[in-house]
Amino acid sequence: MINPSRRLDHLTTSVFSEMAERKREKINQGNDMIDLSIGSPDQPPPLIVRKHFSNEVLQDHSYQYAINSTQAFNEAVVYFYRERYDVEIEPRDVLQLMGSQDGLAHIALAYLDEGDVIIVPDPGYPIYSACAHIAGAELYYVSLTEENQFMPDLEAIPAEIRDRAKLMITNYPGNPTAALATKSYLEKLVQFGINHNILILHDFAYSELIFDNKKPLSIFSVPNARKTAIEFNSLSKSFNMAGARIGYVIGEPNFLKPLAVLKSHLDYGVFLPVQHAAVEALTGDFTFLEEHCQTYQQRRNVFINELKEIGWSVRQPDGGMFVWAKVPSHHTSMSFSLAALEAGVVVTPGNAFGNAGEGYVRIALVQDEEKLREAAQRLREIL
Numbered sequence: 001m002i003n004p005s006r007r008l009d010h011l012t013t014s015v016f017s018e019m020a021e022r023k024r025e026k027i028n029q030g031n032d033m034i035d036l037s038i039g040s041p042d043q044p045p046p047l048i049v050r051k052h053f054s055n056e057v058l059q060d061h062s063y064q065y066a067i068n069s070t071q072a073f074n075e076a077v078v079y080f081y082r083e084r085y086d087v088e089i090e091p092r093d094v095l096q097l098m099g100s101q102d103g104l105a106h107i108a109l110a111y112l113d114e115g116d117v118i119i120v121p122d123p124g125y126p127i128y129s130a131c132a133h134i135a136g137a138e139l140y141y142v143s144l145t146e147e148n149q150f151m152p153d154l155e156a157i158p159a160e161i162r163d164r165a166k167l168m169i170t171n172y173p174g175n176p177t178a179a180l181a182t183k184s185y186l187e188k189l190v191q192f193g194i195n196h197n198i199l200i201l202h203d204f205a206y207s208e209l210i211f212d213n214k215k216p217l218s219i220f221s222v223p224n225a226r227k228t229a230i231e232f233n234s235l236s237k238s239f240n241m242a243g244a245r246i247g248y249v250i251g252e253p254n255f256l257k258p259l260a261v262l263k264s265h266l267d268y269g270v271f272l273p274v275q276h277a278a279v280e281a282l283t284g285d286f287t288f289l290e291e292h293c294q295t296y297q298q299r300r301n302v303f304i305n306e307l308k309e310i311g312w313s314v315r316q317p318d319g320g321m322f323v324w325a326k327v328p329s330h331h332t333s334m335s336f337s338l339a340a341l342e343a344g345v346v347v348t349p350g351n352a353f354g355n356a357g358e359g360y361v362r363i364a365l366v367q368d369e370e371k372l373r374e375a376a377q378r379l380r381e382i383l
């Protein structure tokens with residue numbers, strides 16, 4: 001027996017493995033399950049993007065190593081940020097990623113040595129803490145609660161942590177919290193980064209799923225953000241291109257360089273037809289994005305109303321793909337998720353996203369309205 005590295009000990013949470021195992025059993029037994037556990041879009045990218053992709057796939061020259069992004073891709077991101085978020089960047093401020101996961105998974109390795117500190121949200125998307133474990137870094141968790149509107153009190157972070165931290169991850173619209181940040185919070189965050197010499201990593205993967213006519217807030221809409229922040233984004237959720245594995249991080253080239261150096265040893269870039277398809281998406285007709293956002297907003301409305309109808313009042317998501325729902329008080333996150341599984345609905349226990357997620361479940365709006373209504377009705381019996 002050759003033991004794997006100890007760093008793997010931290011990489012699978014028992015909550016996720018237990019749920020995956022139980023779900024498999026249920027499916028193998030032939031049960032009809034409504035799976036609302038994973039944030040994988042159920043719809044395709046725009047047809048024009050797929051047509052462009054299929055055309056590129058047929059070209060002889062498409063199969064070389066890409067190594068880096070094409071200039072057209074970087075320019076497309078510049079255009080997209082100008083049109084959608086009113087933010088001016090230059091092509092050299094863009095580093096292409098194989099999905100934002102690629103960047104988030106490797107950023108700690110690029111910046112942190114053993115014992116260095118990274119501040120992450122609790123609850124938070126799992127790679128935020130996993131990247132620190134991979135790098136052997138020390139984690140400091142800030143709690144996101146309904147009471148603080150899911151924006152942590154930066155003043156409450158101990159002075160010792162503020163001094164030692166090199167990175168801080170933040171994510172709006174939030175997964176799993178479905179919350180948005182206010183402009184004044186982002187301003188405080190930028191000032192916090194500047195004051196304490198911390199690189200702020202804003203995960204903006206759900207930037208196009210923002211409801212009720214609110215405006216998406218890139219961290220670069222805050223003056224001086226370039227001095228302390230970089231922003232991760234992706235085509236996965238905005239254009240339903242999750243399986244195509246393409247995303248990017250933007251910011252001062254000096255901040256991007258360590259990640260670029262690391263990545264030059266890890267991969268040889270994104271398949272060129274995927275890059276071309278991404279350019280088509282980022283510079284294409286944005287009515288797709290409006291309709292896409294409407295679809296999720298409508299799903300949210302239908303699902304939340306249906307939950308209300310069965311007697312379960314949950315916080316209305318402001319954006320993103322998830323409902324972050326407080327479970328009835330006689331349940332824990334896990335007991336509710338197991339009961340939901342028995343009722344034919346797969347959700348994710350909140351404690352899979354950190355200790356502060358206990359008492360919640362995350363429900364992904366990745367099925368059509370009819371299925372969501374049906375899921376709510378199935379949950380009626382376990383409330």
Ligand SMILES: Cc1ncc(COP(=O)(O)O)c(C=O)c1O
Binds near residue numbers: 102104125203246247
């Ligand atoms: C908050 C958040 N960030 C990043 C990602 C990674 O997405 P991708 O690598 O497909 O861009 C996800 C995926 O679910 C996510 O929920």
